[in-house]
Amino acid sequence: MRRVVVKVGTHVLSDQNRLCEERILNLVEFLVALMKSHEVILVSSGAVAAGYSILKLDKKMLHNRQAIAAVGQPQLMAIYNKKLEKFGKSGAQLLLTADDFDSRKRCFHAKCTIDTLLDNGILPIINENDATATEELVFGDNDQLSSRVAYYFGADMLILLSDIDGYYDKDPHKHADASMRKIVNTIDPTELEMEKSTNFAFATGGIVTKLKAADFLLERNKSMFIASGFDLTDVKSYMLEGIHKGGTLFT
Numbered sequence: 001m002r003r004v005v006v007k008v009g010t011h012v013l014s015d016q017n018r019l020c021e022e023r024i025l026n027l028v029e030f031l032v033a034l035m036k037s038h039e040v041i042l043v044s045s046g047a048v049a050a051g052y053s054i055l056k057l058d059k060k061m062l063h064n065r066q067a068i069a070a071v072g073q074p075q076l077m078a079i080y081n082k083k084l085e086k087f088g089k090s091g092a093q094l095l096l097t098a099d100d101f102d103s104r105k106r107c108f109h110a111k112c113t114i115d116t117l118l119d120n121g122i123l124p125i126i127n128e129n130d131a132t133a134t135e136e137l138v139f140g141d142n143d144q145l146s147s148r149v150a151y152y153f154g155a156d157m158l159i160l161l162s163d164i165d166g167y168y169d170k171d172p173h174k175h176a177d178a179s180m181r182k183i184v185n186t187i188d189p190t191e192l193e194m195e196k197s198t199n200f201a202f203a204t205g206g207i208v209t210k211l212k213a214a215d216f217l218l219e220r221n222k223s224m225f226i227a228s229g230f231d232l233t234d235v236k237s238y239m240l241e242g243i244h245k246g247g248t249l250f251t
């Protein structure tokens, strides 16, 4: 069975500082359908959004965000498990840091855990361990983590469910004439440098971390698919029916 990693960002999971349960239910419904034909690992952000309704600290300070995430992580897991239960499934929590992938021993143990969970029909739900690692909280993404998860845990593909429905030739929120690139085979090094050049219209914001994830996977002969996490039509067509209507495939 093919193994895939699905990563969902905070924007998709939350709305005005609160978790959006309806979207989580739609996501879980898709994941359960995907689990029929694939081994599925989920990488989920959202701990800060989940914790903020309980612990309203100033989010500008990093250690406050870490504390809010610590409060929110079990809340997030409870919501996932409540939704999974509707389909007779359960989720398991794994909190990892980028350093875990540098240690062959830790990486091996984590992969054995994942393999055992998948063999038993459990959905592994991974997040960064925000109490010790700060990459997600500082750079606001699990894109790097999910690319490592995909590669080191033996997946063929990473699916990023984002607030954007694909990779465009320029930022679609700033340029009405931007057009989506459906298939991308190579990433030019200049595309990965965009963050540094502030007045460059092409690929700003969160897209660069996604391109870095794609670059990491392409170099290792793995693929990545970016599609909307708000409207799951494109990812469902591609993953469940094999029809590439929308979304960008890096392959």
Ligand code: ADP
Pocket (backbone or CB within 6 Å): 008, 009, 010, 011, 012, 161, 162, 163, 164, 166, 167, 168, 169, 170, 171, 172, 173, 202, 203, 204, 205, 206, 207
């Ligand atoms: P996530 O929903 O995964 O947190 P981000 O908001 O971090 O995603 O990143 C996606 C954003 O990147 C889009 O909303 C878009 O405004 C911006 N962006 C910049 N350049 C591009 C581009 N070339 N193609 C797609 N999105 C882009």
